[in-house]
Amino acid sequence: MARVVVDVMLKPEILDPQGKAVAQALPRLGFDGIAAVRQGKRFELELDGDVTEERLTQIRHAAETLLSNPVIEDYTVHVEHA
């Protein structure tokens, strides 16, 4: 079975309260040298059957319409193991 991963992150210019919270917590716990943290979503899609170009197009479309809002988020799609 093939797995396609869709990562969705807030656009760089958009405030990311979640990442901010983590970035502020890390030093308090003694983890230093981390300049910035962004927190996003990771979707793991298990396909039955294998990954075709056409299905990837489908998934990209889903990423754009359902899994992310292009107004505030960017997404990337990659095949993890075909």
Added chain:
Amino acid sequence: MARVVVDVMLKPEILDPQGKAVAQALPRLGFDGIAAVRQGKRFELELDGDVTEERLTQIRHAAETLLSNPVIEDYTVHVEHA
């Protein structure tokens, strides 16, 4: 500047309502052949300075204690670009 990514996913045996909801929504929007969806978190850590083995150990520790809850989640750490 180097980027280390920490992916955190719910353990397989833990119910994932969000992933389930996505899995159910996809067919309704005409995306078929997707057997299962899991939704997790993606953390992008920007380090100032470069990635050393010692800092990776540090980050794995942060992933284990702060970024994930081992009771319900698994995590993976990988360097995206050093």
Added chain:
Amino acid sequence: MRVGVVTFPGSLDDADARRAVSLAGGEPVALWHADADLHGVDAVVLPGGFSYGDYLRCGAIARFAPVMSEVLAAAEGGLPVLGICNGFQVLCESHLLPGALIRNDHRKFNCVDQELVVENTATPWTSAYSSGQHIVVPLKNGEGGYVADEDTLDRLEGEGRVVARYVGENPNGSYRSIAGIANERGNVVGLMPHPEHAVEELTGPTTDGLGFFVSVLEAAVSA
């Protein structure tokens, strides 16, 4: 009898918890997250809310607050500790209680008047109830689904450490309809529903919640 109520950044029900303590006849003491000192209180409440916004995981960051190291130590020593909602999540993240709380199975925040059955009345927080007593108190959260592995769940049931269970339809997908649990010793209790919102005829669905705060006063007296 002095009951401490911790305020983390983002705590919301701390004032309500303090009011509940007063109505039960106790003296509420406000504790500050950054102050590693329990000021000699006889019991501690970790109130509901969204500590640090709950952006990472509910309770994940609050757990590291300076005051929590004191709470942990005191809890080991038998101090009665009640975690309500976000407080329950903090206790789980701190491993004072087993398991974890995840997103409601219906994925919505929901605020309802919830019927519960109190199953363990041996804890300092539940002695005022009779075993098997049904009560109605508000339940309000987005991440109230209690989860733990089968062995843990069996152990909790076996040792009678399920303090309260949801009655009727499971409101959030909690395993075995668990609404609240206790540690081995019984002094540390975590509860998803909000007894502090059911302490006055005027503002609550019932006054069924007062028992938790009355119980701990009695416990302290008899202790």
Added chain:
Amino acid sequence: MTETVKAAEATPDVEQPYRELGLKDDEYARIREILGRRPTSCELAMYSVMWSEHCSYKSSKVHLRQFGEKSPQTDAMLVGIGENAGVVDVGQGWAVTFKVESHNHPSYVEPYQGAATGVGGIVRDIMSMGARPVAVMDPLRFGPADAEDTRRVLPGVVAGVGGYGNCLGLPNVGGEVVFDPSYAGNPLVNALCVGVMRHEQIKLAHASGTGNLVVLFGAATGGDGIGGVSVLASETFEDSGPAKRPSVQVGDPFMEKVLIECCLELFDADLVVGIQDLGGAGLSCATSELASNGDGGMRVWLDRVPLRDASLRPEEILMSESQERMCAVVEPAKLDAFLAICEKWDVLATVVGEVDGTGRLTVEWHGETVVDVPPRTVAHEGPVYERPYARPSWQDALQADEPSRLPRPATGDELRATLLDLVGSPNLCDKGWVTDQYDRYVLGNTVLAQPEDAGVIRVDDETGLGVAVATDGNGRYAKLDPYAGAQLALSEAYRNVAVTGARPLAVTDCLNFGSPEDPAVMWQFAEATRGLADACLELGVPVTGGNVSFYNQTGETPIHPTPVVGVLGVVEDVRRRVPMGFTTPGEVVLLLGETREELGGSEWAHHVHGHLGGLPPRVDLAAEKALAALMAAATGLVSAAHDVSDGGLGQALTEMVLRRGVGVAVALDDVADDPFVALFAESVARVVVAVPADRVAELDDLAATHGVPVVRLGTTGGAALAVAGLFDVPLDELRAAHQGTLPALFG
């Protein structure tokens, strides 16, 4: 390069992109005249955003004036229109501030964040008055309930209102959920906040006291909501400028919660002279308004503003709408104490300016002056338009299209079927699917919340002093007659507050309309404001503040004119509040007020026939006043009271029996000749009450003294809604019909 004032003086003829920034030729000319030179790019940015419709109210000003001119005589008003929110005296040294605002367009683009930041914005307005926010409400309007896009917008909006409000720890005690095709593609997301303070704690947005410091605190500044000005930030006006800035913002409710607690501690320690929230137009608005209201001038060191995005240009910093920021004026001697409290709450705080005696607002960027303007010309002396308006040609035909021609149910079975159909219709059904996503318990002072007629909040534990708030608005009524429609919105909210036993005191309003450039829309707006002002005068409740939202339309088609009105009332002792549900079997049920054959714009015509025509119910403010006086006198006598509005008597009885599961048996003969009219007409000034059998005479006497007609309907009890000679509906069947709709649509 950012232009200095010197550079602008030296190069008078440089072409400036004022049109791209939405300024008209004459407006640009006026800026040049005010300054005696061409504006710098920073000044142009400031004027363009502050003179926009949203900030300057240039199209609505001439009409809104009536709210002041016709304001009723009342000593309750402590702070009136013009400040961030109005403040009223509720007695015992307590003051209450409240205001409703819109966040319609962002909520369509990004429903969750749009709605969330809408709540965040109105809460900061309330904080800026010196108050502790104590409750929120959310009047919402969407396209058809079964439309695909509504499935995208509604759940996101509701989750956003809840996600932000719940995280702030503010109980949500009421609102509206309305569906109508006219809102498809343009949902209305209005948000109301109520705040409480002692009289002496009232704060104003005034920068006074030369030498006092201007402190910016809260979130760092990013490129949020500044799309337009990027053209200014580019090196030259030719090239396209930096990466497109986002027009939608992401809220940080945790930051705002901390900001609330921080502000309250600052207020208690008496460390602020004046305070202002940062909302639309960000720093441009905050600094110019503070300075304009002040007694001196203000100098701002813009380069000291902490940035989230280092690439921001000064023009962008001036207009960034980054959320969760406040601006305070602080005496130098108190600065350390101020910063210490911010530190305690982990709130970033920076001195960015000072009050000076120049009477001008100057902004410096790394030592160079980039803005030098008279603050009033930016904040308060913007353009004012007398927009042309005209009664639309179709208005007569619309009003002539009476609902009387529509086929009506007659037999008991038909009436029963119609009732079940209506109580399950999207506009009349139970809103629990929405409201259960909101925390109504937090703070422990919620005495009544949805689905009650009004939210009631305890203000003082000792004395039981409290306030009641309700919001209403009916776009269909306003479409049929905007003057009456606005008055009907007021009279329903007024009634909803009164039935709980509260004394109505003050009004806030959110006027949601189409494009002011369309004379028909402008006529609707003129009529609605005139109607509202007249009715406020007659009911003796002043408008203390509100908000105007124009350009609500899809293509050329405007939404129904939708004035949303919020009324605030005082409850002397919340222990005497009157709930809406029947509680005790065997009590006598009475209908107060007169029922006429009024079905224009009714839910029945809308839902059953998709019809909108005729005239809305007749406004009767005298009757509303008498009814309110009666309800105030009858607390302690009536055990339940519920106003009759959308859906008529059938809907009111349904809500009353389902609330606590106590049924009722009624007869309609004395209500109206036609039982259909009795059940579904929407005549105003009506309330259903329940009274212990042995005290009916007392109520009759009270009603007589207040001149309110009383009709005996029947008796509480049983497990059904029983209508003599017509039909019975078991409560379970009624509940299933009323509660099943939204879950079926939205999961």
